[in-house]
Amino acid sequence: MRAMRKTRRLWASALCGAAVTTALAAPSAQARPEGRGSGEPVWALTATGTEARFRGLAAVGRDDAWVAGSGGTVLRTTDGGRHWRDVSPAGAAGLELRDIEAFDRRRAVALAIGEGEASRVFRTEDGGTTWTESFRNTDDRAFYDCLTFFDSRHGLAVSDPVDGKFRILSTSDGGREWRVLPDAGMPAAQPGEAGFAASGQCLVSTGARDVWLATGGAAAARVLHSGDRGLTWTEAGSRIPAGDPARGVFGVAFRDRTHGIAVGGDYRADQASPDAASVTGNGGRSWRTAAAPPPSYRSGVAWLPHSRWSALAVGPAGTDVTRDGGRTWRTVDTGSYDTVDCAPGGGCWAAGEKGRVARLR
Numbered sequence: 001m002r003a004m005r006k007t008r009r010l011w012a013s014a015l016c017g018a019a020v021t022t023a024l025a026a027p028s029a030q031a032r033p034e035g036r037g038s039g040e041p042v043w044a045l046t047a048t049g050t051e052a053r054f055r056g057l058a059a060v061g062r063d064d065a066w067v068a069g070s071g072g073t074v075l076r077t078t079d080g081g082r083h084w085r086d087v088s089p090a091g092a093a094g095l096e097l098r099d100i101e102a103f104d105r106r107r108a109v110a111l112a113i114g115e116g117e118a119s120r121v122f123r124t125e126d127g128g129t130t131w132t133e134s135f136r137n138t139d140d141r142a143f144y145d146c147l148t149f150f151d152s153r154h155g156l157a158v159s160d161p162v163d164g165k166f167r168i169l170s171t172s173d174g175g176r177e178w179r180v181l182p183d184a185g186m187p188a189a190q191p192g193e194a195g196f197a198a199s200g201q202c203l204v205s206t207g208a209r210d211v212w213l214a215t216g217g218a219a220a221a222r223v224l225h226s227g228d229r230g231l232t233w234t235e236a237g238s239r240i241p242a243g244d245p246a247r248g249v250f251g252v253a254f255r256d257r258t259h260g261i262a263v264g265g266d267y268r269a270d271q272a273s274p275d276a277a278s279v280t281g282n283g284g285r286s287w288r289t290a291a292a293p294p295p296s297y298r299s300g301v302a303w304l305p306h307s308r309w310s311a312l313a314v315g316p317a318g319t320d321v322t323r324d325g326g327r328t329w330r331t332v333d334t335g336s337y338d339t340v341d342c343a344p345g346g347g348c349w350a351a352g353e354k355g356r357v358a359r360l361r
Contacts, residue, residue, distance in 0.1 A: 103149075
């Protein structure tokens with residue numbers, strides 16, 4: 001079972017983009033817009049100078065962002081993507097960095113995924129000039145997928161099930177130290193159930209205590225919710241089809257503690273992904289299928305800043321926008337992205353394969 005989980009996560013990077021038929025626009029020295037025209041969201045590609053695949057993304061503002069990806073790569077920009085600085089942790093070249101959370105230009109926490117000691121947490125307080133490894137998993141049964149922070153001190157990371165339950169790691173000092181939380185309040189996992197380390201959005205939080213965990217790979221794709229920072233959880237069916245190791249919920253986003261969007265599908269490019277989005281208006285206690293979902297698998301989702309109803313969903317085959325809180329979606333771009341993030345004060349970014357990072361214009 002552990003070998004199957006590992007194969008699914010590590011092969012996902014290749015499978016998600018292998019059969020995408022839309023041409024990928026190579027980043028150039030100048031930002032290049034991608035979009036359908038007037039009035040639509042437009043991605044402006046930036047030149048990162050790398051072929052790394054970025055599934056970890058943290059939007060700090062309109063000009064500031066961090067990305068983390070394959071080969072232990074971490075980049076950051078402070079000028080809207082005109083220049084990217086390589087701030088990769090020393091000795092991390094053999095790791096897959098799939099999630100990064102940034103508090104500002106200088107402080108960030110990054111997660112490396114994988115079984116056993118491949119799962120690690122790194123943190124920096126000087127803009128990536130130096131990093132400290134603050135956690136290294138020593139349990140061969142654990143495989144960490146995503147992390148999230150409630151504020152600059154309190155955060156969680158999630159591992160695939162160990163002893164039949166998802167394992168939650170907790171910090172209360174900004175990621176300097178971590179401890180495994182007791183699992184008495186965690187519902188039992190389904191056979192084959194796991195999280196997807198595809199966009200850094202299988203574990204998300206909002207406010208001081210609320211956090212949601214997205215799952216797949218089992219008979220049903222679920223979204224679990226905790227209102228006490230991961231001590232106790234409730235579960236609900238997401239309405240996104242599952243029943244296969246490649247299917248389920250890949251990303252969730254909440255604009256407040258009640259209104260949320262889930263996206264996913266089947267990450268295999270040759271497989272259809274019907275009903276690839278669902279919405280909730282009660283904090284995840286129940287979900288309903290989007291009336292007009294994205295046309296294919298989507299791995300990342302983010303609410304647009306200063307909007308109650310608009311959000312973006314991204315995947316290897318394109319970007320979709322909703323103007324009605326996730327009920328209906330419309331494709332506005334066919335470029336390949338794995339993850340998307342918007343800063344609370346403004347500024348949205350997307351990232352994906354072949355070093356692709358773009359800012360929303």
